[in-house]
Amino acid sequence: MTKRTAHIISHTHWDREWYLPYEKHHVRLVELMDTLLDTLESDPGYRSFFLDGQTIILEDYLQVRPEYRSRLEKLIQEDRILIGPWYILQDAFLTSGEANIRNMQIGHEDANRWGKVSKIGYFPDTFGLFGQTPQLMQQAGIDNALFGRGVKPTGFNNEVGESSAYESSFSELIWEGPDGSRVLGILFANWYSNGNEVPVQAEAAREYWQRKLADAGKYASTPHLLFMNGCDHQPIQTDLAEAIRMAKAVEPDTEFIHSNFPDYLDAVRETADGRGLSVVQGELRSQRTDGWGTLVNTASSRVYLKQMNTLGQALLERSAEPLAAYGHLLGKDYPHHLFTYAWKLLMQNHPHDSICGCSVDEVHREMVTRFDKSRHVAETIVADTTAFIANAVDTSVFGSYGSDALPFVVHNTAGWTRSGAVTIELDAARIYFREGIGFGEMNRRMNELDISGRVLVDSEGLPVHCTVEDLGQLFGYDLPDDAFRQPYQCRRVRLTFQAESVPALGHASFAWVKADVKPQDAPAIAHSERVLDNGVLRAEVAEDGSFTLTDHRSGRVFSGLGVYENTGDIGNEYMFMEPKGTAPITTRGLAASVRVLANEPYRASLEIVHEWAIPASADELLEREQREIVFMQNRKSGRSQQLITLRLTTVLSLESGSGRLDITSSFDNQAKDHRVRMLFPTGLEATVHTADSIFEAAVRDTTPAKEWKNPSNAQHQQAFVDVSGAAADGGTAGLTVANIGLNEYEVLRDGSNTIAVTLLRSTGELGDWGYFPTPEAQCIGAQKVQLAVIPHSGDGAGEGAYAEAYQLQTPWTAVQTGVHSGKLQPVGAPLAWRGESLAFSAFKVSPVSGDVVARLYNLKREAGQLALQAPHSSSAAYKSSILEQDSGEELQLTDGGLQLPVGPAEIVTIGLRA
Template identity: 25%
Template sequence: MAKKVHVIAHTHWDFEWYFTVNESSVQFVYHMDEVLRALEEGVLQYYLLDGQMSIVDDYLRFCPENRERIHALVRARKLFIGPWYTQTDELVISGESIVRNLQIGMARAKQLGGAMKIGYLPDSFGQGKDMPKIYRGMGISDTVFWRGVPNEKVQSRDFIWMSEDGSEVVAANIKNGYFVGVDLIEKENPEELITRVSEGAETGQVLLPVGGDQRFVDFNLKERIAAYNAKLSGVELLESTYEDYLKAIQGEVLPRVSGEFISSSVSKIHRSIYSSRYDQKYMNDKLERRLIYQLEPLMLMADSLGIPYKKELLEEIWKLVLRNHAHDSAGGCNSDATNQIINERFKEADELSYSAVDYLTRKIAESRKNTKPNDLVFYNTLPYSVRKTVRFEVSVTSPSIRLWQEGREQACQILNSEKRYRGEIKRDESLYDPEKYYYLHTVSAEVEIPGLSFTTYEIEEVAEEVETGQTAGNSIENERYRFTLQSGQATLVDKASGNEYVDFLWLEDGGDEGDTYDYSPAYHDDICRLDFADAKVSIQTGELESRLLVSGNFAVARDLADRKAGKRSAHIPYQMEVRLARETERIEFNLKMDNQAQDHRMRLIVQTDIQAKHSYTDTPFGTISRPVIDPHLHDWKELNWREEPTAIFPMLHYLNVHNNKSSWTILVKGMKEYQIVGETFNQMAVTLFRSVGYLGRPDLIRRPGDASGNQYRYVETPDSQLEKELHFKFALVLDPAYDPAKFMRDYQHYAVSQPYYQIQNLNAFTTALKYFVSNPLPEKITEPPLNWQLKPEKLVFSSFSRANDGGIAIRFYNPSTTEEVPEEKIQLPRKMDVAFTSLNGEALTEKVFTEEVSLGHFKPGEIKTIVVYPN
C-alpha cells in the first residue's frame, strides 16, 4: 500500500514580531486576495489560515467587501479558519484566558462559516499539560503542534495526549516544523524530503505542511506535487487538510503520552523567555486578574441590580489582551516598535477595564437606598466571603477618622495623610482659601464582605491629629511571623513552628549575554549577592498592620564591559516595603527598583529548610511537579539538543517546595520564571527581570549556533534593557503541609483587591471618571446583589462569568495531579435552575431546580462548569 503524504497548503502569519502589526497587515491584505483567488479558481484545493481569527478580523477591517467570499470558501471546506483568536502561549497565560481565546475565536469563526475543530498551535514555545482537557472541554478532539516533545518520551509523530482527568486528544507532532514542505516547492530532493518527514510516521500517513512565516501563496503547488509523484515509488503526495489527515489515522493504535512538552531535544523551546520584558508580563498578569476576578463578576452583580451587562465592551477588552497572548507577543521577543504597540494595547485594555470597574462600583454605591455622605462601600467580586485587612484612600475635612458599621466601630489605621486643595488652582498659592483644604488619608482597615456582594461602612471625621510617621527599628511582627532586617540580613521567625530562618532572603545579580528569547550567562560573568547591608531601615506599626521600610542602592556592573572588568559602577536605587497584617499568614513584599544597568538578570532568592528534589507550581488548570535538575544537563550537546535544558521553568501564580514537615510558597504578581538552586537545592530563585538589548544573538552559552528570530542581522532592542522603574509584588507563606487548593485560595485572597467607593464631594479626581456626574438608578438598591458562598475546600474557584445563553457560568477545578476529590457541594443563595456544561457552553445535564448543588466527584485535574439561572 502506498504511503500517503498529506500536503497542507498554509501560512504561518505572525501578525507582529520584528515587524509591527501595521507593517504586516498591508502584506496580509494583498496575501488574502491571492488566497481567495487561488481557491476560487481551483489553483489550490485547500488553504489553512494559521488557526487564528485575529488576522481575519484585520483583513475584513480593510476589505469588508470580501466577507461573503470568505464565508463561502469556509462553508465549502476549502478555507480553514480558527479555532483560536490568537495563537496563544500555553505556559505563562492563565487557563481562563486560554478558554476565552478559544471561545471568542470559535464564535467569530462560526459567523464566517465555522471553525476548524483542531487545536492548531504550530509555533508555541512549549505545550502545556492541561491542553487536552481544555480542548475536549471546547469540543476539540485533535491537536497539531511542533515544539517541545522529547525524543525519549515518544518518537512517534502521532500519539494520544492525555491529561490527569482522563481527557484525551489525538496529537499530530510536526517534528520538522510547519515550514518543512517548502522544500517541495524550492528543491529537487524528493527521496531525501520524504525520508526526513517519514521518520516516526508509523501509520503510513505522513504530514508535509507547505508554508512558512508570512509566505506567499504557492500557485504551482499542484505542479510540484505531480513532479514529485512522478519521481517517487510507493509514495503518493496529495493535497489535503489536517482534518483529513487525522481522519486517516483514526483507528490506528497510537502510543499514549501525558504531561507538558518543553524539551529542546528537537527544536528550540526558549526555556527562559518567561522573564523577557517583565514589564509586559506584569501588565498581562494585572489585566488577567482584573478581567477574570473583578470585571466579569462585577458586571453580573451590576446586571442583577438593573445595570445592563455590556458583553461587547468586555469582549473588546479581552480581544486587546488576547492579541498580546500570541507566542511572540507574550514572550516579548519582538522589535521595540512592536513592543511599543503591545504596551499600547495593554494601556488601552487597562484604561477600559479599570474604568468599567470604577463606573460600576460608583453606580451601585450611589444608587443604594439611604445613601449618606462619607459612606464607604467595599465590594467582593469573589463568590465566597472574604475577611482581610485592606488599604484604601478617603477624602475628608478632618485630620483623622473613625470607621463604623451598623453602630459598631471598626478598627482602622491611618498610614499616611496629605493635605490637598479643592478650589481653583492659582499661580500664587498664598491666595488659596484656607476653608477649601481637605485631607487625603491612606487607611488600613479590616473588612468582611459576603461573596459577590458589598458592605457599607460609615466614616466619622475626627479632629484629633494622628501620628503616621516612621520610627527607628528593624523588626515587625504579627500573630504568625516576626521579620527582622539586621546587618543586611533578613531573618524570619515562624511562630507556629517555632523555627527561625536566618539570612533567608536576598537578591542575586548576574550578567545576561542572551537575547529576548533566552537568558544566557555572560562570557565573562560577575554574579553578586545583593543584600541590604547599606540600606536605610525604618518601621511603622499599628493595630492592623506593621510595615518595615527599606531603601538604598544596589551596586552592579553597568554593562558587559564593566562586568568583564569586575567593576560595579551602576547604582540601582530601590525601595522595599515588608508588610505584616493582623491575623494574616503571609508576608507581603512590595519592591521598586530604578534599573540603571544593562545586560543583566536579577533574581529573588528565598532560602528554605528543604532540600528539594522537585518544584511545584500551578498550571492553567492544575499543578505540576518538575525535577530540580534535568537528567540531560551535562550531555545535551552530545545528543544534539538545540539548547541547554537548564531547570528554568514557567510559573503562573505561585512556586512551592515542600517535604513531609513544612511547605514554602511564594505568591507572585507578574513574575513568570523560577529555578531551584543552591548546593542542596534549598533555594527558590524567582526571576525578577532580565535586561537585554537584542531580539536575537548567535552563539549563546546556553544556545549555541544561529540566532533565534532573524538569523541574518542583529535587531537591536534597547527598550528591552528595561532601564526604568520596575515594580515587583510577591508574598511568602509557610504551611505545615502541601495543599495546592489552599495555595490558590491564598493567591486569590492576596492578589484580588477589593474595589471601593466613597460618597464624597471634596475630591473630584479620585479616579478619571469621578469628575463627571452620573445618575443613580431609578429603583434604589435595598440589599446587596448576589451574596453567594461558594468555597469547596479541595477545589479551586476559577471563574464567574456570563454564559452564552444568559446564565451565570461558575467554574471549579481539582488542582491535584493524583488525588480525587469526593462529593463537594455548594450552597446557592436561593433555589435556581442549575445545569452542568462543557467549557464551550454545551449542556451536559438537564436543568435541576435546587438551592444546594452537588458538584459530584472530581478526578485529578478535572474541570467542571455549572451554569445557574437566577429567577
C-alpha cells in the first residue's frame, strides 16, 4: 500500500488590484518577492515556490527591483521558482476566446525568456470555467487543470461549503470538453489555502495536521494529498522547512514533502488509474449548488467596463490584427511588438477582480485609463495599416471623374462577407500651412469651396445612396515618417451609406465624385412613425414602446419585445439580490412617444422615449446592513418610497436587406441600488437555450438543477443568447439577441422563455470579507447600450444568425486615399473560406513561426467541413495549435485551396507558409 503523502506547495495568490488599489498591492508584492528571494537563497530546505501561474508578477517586481533580475533568473532556471503559463490570471467568461489565447501565448513567450514554462493549467480563483478549457489546455501542451470554483459551493470570503450534489466523487476528476478533449482536473476542494500557516509548535502542529489530513482525505482519490501553502496576498512562510520537520514528528505515518505541481501531478497520475474518477463535462458554472455564491452577477457589475473591454478586444482581434496580416502579405512589417504591448495593456484589466468590476473604485478608474491606452495603440496600427493597404489598391478607375475625385477604401474585417451602413469622413480639400498662405485666405477658400453636384459611386461606376453632412472647416495634421508634422486646414464632409457584399476580411473601393448620375429609387424602410419594414423584417412599435417583429421569410411573429424591467438590488458587486417583498416594475403599458429619427434608403430608425418613475434607491436600512456586514440573504432592506424619473431613449434601426434589427438604448441613470433589463419574450417551447461562450455555442438548461435556491438564474454570455424551439403553429423558430458588452442574461421561466438582458446594475459595496463601499459602482450618469434581435427558423448556427451576432461586434473601417494604380483590385480579400456552422476567429501573423494564421471553430457538436482559399503568396499550409507553432502536419494545397474536416466543437488553427 502506498504511504500517505502530504504535498505542500508554496504559493501566493496575487490579485494585482482588488480591495486595495494596484500600487498598494504592488508595494506588498515587492516586499513578498524580496523575502522569497532571500529565503530561497538562504534555506535549501525551502525547495520551491509557484508564482501564481502569471508572468506579469515578474514585470511588476522588476519595475521596482530591476537590480534583482539576475537573482530571480537564477532561481527560475534552477526550477525553484515556477512561472507561467499565463500572462495574467484572467476571468474566464468575460474575456474573449482570442484574449484567452493571447494570454497563453504571451505567458509562454515571457516564461521562455526566463527559462521554462510551467505546463500547469492554473485557475485558482477563476469565477467558473468555460467548457472549451480542456481543448485549449491540450492544444497548449497542458494535460491538467487546477481550479477552485465551478464544481463545489464557494461562498462569502471564499468559504467552501458541502454539497450532496458534489459533481465529482473526488477532488481529482477527469474534465472533458465538448470536442472530447480530456485533462486531469484537480479541484481545490478545501480551497487553495488549505495548507496555509503550518504550525511549528508540536501541540499546534498535531491538532493542525489531524484536522487538515482528514479534510483533504475526505475528497482525495489517491494517497497523495495536496496542501496549498499560501492565500490571497499571503506573505511566504519563511519557517516552512522547520514546520515540515515538525509535521513529520507529529504524524510519522505520513510522508511530508515540500512539493511542486509537476511532482504532485505525476504522483496522482501514477496512483489514480482505475479508481473510477468522475468525468465532468463542459462548463463549470456551479450549476449543482444553491446558486448564492456563483459570483455570476459580476457579469453586470460596472457594465461600462464590459463595454470598453468588448470594444478593445474587437479593435485588436477583429480590426488591427486582420488588417496588419493583410498588410504583411503586401510587404509591410507586422508589428508584433506593438500588438504584445497593446494586448498586455488590455489584459492587465482581465484578472477576475478587475474585469468583473468587483474591486474598490480606485481600481476601476485606473482600468479606464488602460482601456484607453490599449485602444490608442490599436487605433494607430489600424490607421497605419489601412493607409498602406489603400495605397496598394488600384483606384485609377475613379480618375475618369476628374482630378477632384475623392476615393476611399472600406474594410470588412469580419470573417464573413457582409453588407452594412458605413460612415467615413473625407477631406474635400486641404491647404497645408507649409504653402505659406495666410490664415485669412485659407479660411476663405475652405469656406467657399463648392461641394455640390457630387455623388457616391462604387468601383463599377454605380451610384450609391448616401447621406452627406458638411462638417465645415477643420484643422488637421499629418505625421510623416520622414518629416516634421504637417498641419493643414480642410473642408470636411461625413458620408454614410450602405456598402454591399464586401468580402470577408477584404475591401471595397468607392469615391465621392462630381457626376451627373443618381442612384435608383429605393423603397422607404420607415413606413410610418411606428413601422420599419425592409422586406425581410418588419418592426411595429406599440403604444407602450414595445415592438412586434415579423420575419417575412418564415412568417414568424415575436410580440412584446423591448419592454424594460426594473428591480431593486440590495446585493453587491458580486451578486444580485432583489429586496424581499418587492416585485419588478416594467414599462409594459407605459405610454411612449415615437417618431421617425431617420429614413434613408439604406437605413431607417425610430426613436422611442419613455418617462419612467422608479424608486430613487434602496431604503435607509441598506447602508446600516452593509456596515454591519449582514449577508445579503439576511438583509431586510427594501426600496425607497421616493421616486425619480428615468428617461429612456430607445432607437430601433433597420438596414436595407438586413435580417437584424439593431437597438440602441440611452438613459441618464440617477437612481441607486437597482437593475435595468430589456425583455425579449420568445413564445417558444424549449427546455434549453444557447449562449455564446469561449469558442463555443454553449447549450444550457433553462431550468436550473434541483439544488439551485437562488430565485435568479442569470448567466454569462459573450456575443449572443438564443432560444430555439417549437412555435405555436407546430413549426420551429429561433430568436437570437446579440449585444456589445452586455455579458449578463437570464432566460426567464415565465412560460414564454423570455430573454432578459441586463443593461445596468447599480450597487454600493464590494461585498467580500468585509465592508468596502463602492459609490462609483452605482454607475450614476449617462449610459448607452447596443443590442440586436435576429430571428431565424431554429438553426442559429447553420442559418447565419450567430455569424450576424458576431458581426455586430466588428467595426467597419474606412480610409481616404488618392487616385492611383495598385496591385490590389478595387474589391478583393486576402483569403476566402466556406464552412457551414463554422465561426471565424482570427486572421493574424504567428509570433512564433512568422507565418500567417487563420483560426476558426465549429459551433456545432457534429463534424463539419472547411474549404479555404489561401493567399496567393502561400506555398504550403499546416494544421497548428493555439500556440501557433509550425506543427509539421502538412495540409494539401491544390490551386491555392484546401479542404479540411473539422471535428465537433473543434478549434482549428491553420498556418499558411509563404
